[in-house]
Amino acid sequence: MSVIEVRGLTKRFGSVLAVDHVSFDVEQGSISGFLGPNGAGKTTTLRMLLGLVEPSEGTALIGGNSYRELSDPLRRVGAVLEASSFYPGRTARHHLQIQAIVAKATPARVDEVLHLVGLSRDADRRVGDYSLGMRQRLGLAGALIGDPEVLLLDEPANGLDPEGVRWLRELLRSLAERGRTILVSSHILAEVAQTVDRVVILDRGRLVAQSSLDELTSGARQIVRVRTPRADELQSALGAEDVPTRLVGNDWLEAKNTTPEHVGTLAAKLGIPIFESKTEAENLEEVFLKLTATDQERGSR
Amino acid sequence: MIRLIRVELLKLRTIRLPFGLLAAAAGLTALVTVLKASRAGSGGRRMSIAPLYTVHGLTSVLTSTDFAMIMALVFGVIVSTGEFRHSTATTTYLGTPNRVQVLVAKAVAAAVGGALFGAVAAAITTGVALIFVSSKGYPLVLGGATIARYALGAVLGSALLAAVGVAVGSLIRSQVVAIVTVFAWGFIVEQVIGGLYNAAQPYLPYTAARTLAGATLDGGTAPLPFLAATALLVAVAVLASVVAAATTVRQDVA
Secondary structure (H helix, E strand, C coil): CEEEEEEEEEEEECCEEEEEEEEEEEECCCEEEEECCCCCCHHHHHHHHCCCCCCCEEEEEECCECHHHCCCHHHHEEEECCCCCCCCCCEHHHHHHHHHHHCCCCHHHHHHHHHHCCCHHHCCCEHHHCCHHHHHHHHHHHHHCCCCCEEEEECCCCCCCHHHHHHHHHHHHHHHHCCCEEEEEECCHHHHHCCCCEEEEEECCEEEEEEEHHHHHHCCCEEEEEECCCHHHHHHHHHHCCCCEEEECCCEEEEECCCHHHHHHHHHHCCCCCCEEEEEECCHHHHHHHHCCCHHHHHHC | CHHHHHHHHHHHHCCCHHHHHHHHHHHHHHHHHHHHHHHCCCCCCCCCCCCCCCHHHHHHHHCCCHHHHHHHHHHHHHHHHHHHHCCCHHHHHHHCCCHHHHHHHHHHHHHHHHHHHHHHHHHHHHHHHHHHHHHCCCCCCCCHHHHHHHHHHHHHHHHHHHHHHHHHHHHHCCHHHHHHHHHHHHHHHHHHHHHHCHHHHHHCHHHHHHHHCCCCCHHHCCCCCHHHHHHHHHHHHHHHHHHHHHCHHHCCCC
C-alpha cells in the first residue's frame, strides 16, 4: 500500500523549473532513498509534500491526504528539514517541550526522544552551542515526538560523524521494522545504500529512476574481459553482433553490454580458446552517477 | 486555539529576548519618568514641564509610558519576524499547517506579553509620580479613577500595538526592516503627519495608543474617546492581519 503518493508534481520558481512532473510512490513500512545531486529538486519536493511550498501542478499525498488536510500532522508525519531551524537561544528540552504540546504528546515523551537520539545529557544546553551533528539529532527527536507513521528526512546524515551515520542507519532500520515508512534524501548514494529498500532518483527536477536497489544494480552494465591468443578474431565476431569491444594489449579483449556466457559460447562456436575471463559490474555509485550525469559528462563517457 | 496560544506563550517564555526588551522598556521608562518628575516646574526651554501640582505637569509624568508602548510594538514585530530570522517557521507550520491560526495565536500571545510592557511602564510612571508628589507635599490633582484609566490605557494600548506588530512583522518578514519601519512610523511619520495636520492626530495608531494612556495632543486637538481609540487599534490590528493572511502568510516557506 502506498503511503506517499506523488503525481505529476511540478514547481516553477519564476522561469526556473525546479521540479518537473515527478511521480513516485513510497510503500508502507519501507525505507526509500530519495537521491539526486544537490539542486536536483529533492528539498523542494519534500517541502511540497509537507505543505510548506505550494506546487505549481500535481499532487503530493500522505495517506491519501495533502499534508495541510492532516489533523494532528505531527502524529502522522515526522520531518527533518534543514538542521539550522532552531531558535539558537532556546534549550533543546524547551524546543521539544513546545513540539510536544503541538503534537499532543505527553511531557514524558520529551525525555524519551532525548534518550532515543542520545541528547539526554545535553538537553538543557542552548541549541546555539550545538554542533551540526547534535542539531541533526535534535531535529530527529522533534520528528519522532508524535511517534508518527511516516518520516521524511532531508539529508539527515549531514554533519554526523561516521559513528553517527551508523547510529542513524540502525535507528532507521529499527523504525522500519516497527512498520514506519521512511523517505530519506541524500546526495550520496553510499550513505543510504545500506539502509534503503528502494530508491527514487531525481536529476534536474526530473524523475530518472524509481526501483528497488537490486533492480538498479541488475540494470547495470557489465564489462567482460577475456584473455585469448585470437583476440582480434573474437573482436570481429562480437563486432558483427554490435557488441562494443576494445583490445587491451595483445591478448586481452574487453566487451561491454554483454555477458560472460555470451562471449564464451561465441568463442566455443568459433573454436577460439579462452585462457582467462573476468567480469566486472558497474557499481551502484557508477549507476547513480550515470543516471544523474549532465549531458556534457554523459557525452565524455 | 488555546493550545496554540499556550505554545506561543511558551515560546516567548523560553527565550531571553522578550525579557531583555521588557527590561529595556522598564529601565528607560524609569529614567525618563524620574528625569521629568525631578525637573517638573523647572525644565529647560525646549522641553519645559509644568509643576507636578498642575494637571498638565502630573499628566506629562504619568504619560511617560509611550516609550514602553513602542517597545511593545517592536516586541510584536519580533514575535512574528523571529520565525523567519531563525527559519523556525518551517517547524511551526509543520506542527500547524493552518497558518492563519498561527497568526492569530501569535497576535494573542503578543498582546498578552505586550500588556505586560504597558503594565510595568504604568506601575513605574504612577509610582514615581506619586512618590514625587507626596515627597514635595503637593496635592494630587488627578483623581484615582483618571490615573487608573491612564494605566489601563497603557496596558490596553501596549497589548493592541503588540498585536499590530505581529501583523506588520508578518507582512515585512525581515526583522531589521520591520523594526526600523515601526520606529520610523511612530517617531517620524506620525509626528510629521500629526504636526502638519493636527486634526489627523487622533486617528494615527501609535498616537491613539498614547492618548489611551492619557497623552494630550498638539494644538489642543481632542483625542478619540477611550472606546473609539481602542476600536481604532483593534481595527488596525485586524486589517493588517487580514492583509498579511491574504498575502505574505500564504507564501512558500523555503
